[in-house]
Amino acid sequence: QSALTQPASVSGSPGQSITISCTGTSSDVGRYNYVSWFQQHPGKAPKLIISDVNKRPSGISDRFSGSKSGNTASLTISGLQAEDEADYFCSSYTTSRPVVFGGGTKLTVL
């Protein structure tokens, strides 16, 4: 059972927008802005797409955006493309250990 809660799956059609939630507690997501999102294609290393709640690393498309409200962080992908189909997971700093993770969300592009 993961420390942060994500939906197991989401889906959307090309061109649409989807949002993935990541719910934690006041000891992690709610307290710190050290929330990250990663994309992982099968058999590949995870790739950072959002850090510090809403910052995109160099080279990451502006179709990816992050936000936070209370104990819940969110990743929004706009203008869905076939290559966005992957697993996405969140992470957060926490008072009890350096990092905790969400269980991951499988994005299907219909």
Added chain:
Amino acid sequence: EVHLVESGGGLVQPGGSLRLSCAASGFAFSYSWMYWVRQSPGRGLVWVSHINSDGSATTYADSVKGRFTISRDNAKNTLYLQMSSLRAEDTAVYYCARVTTSGWQIDYWGQGTLVTVSS
């Protein structure tokens, strides 16, 4: 380009030992904090251990404390995880990951190495 390549995984019997390595390239390894993180189907992603840039400070998840030891050789740009008294629940893909300079978050991961603990 940042590159992290894990090795050393495999099949080991309960109670056995294994040493994982993570070869780093493309960045100033000796200035970077590093994590080991593991991923198993039943437990998802779990942070295992952290080490600071010169190896003088380390922390561990309660589940591995006293059994696992993280270390690094900055001259060889290599991170290690010595695992002993292995249990079935240690079965997972083990990733090494670089910590951002802003602190605590991961910016690069390796592709992982599979450790299977079974008789």
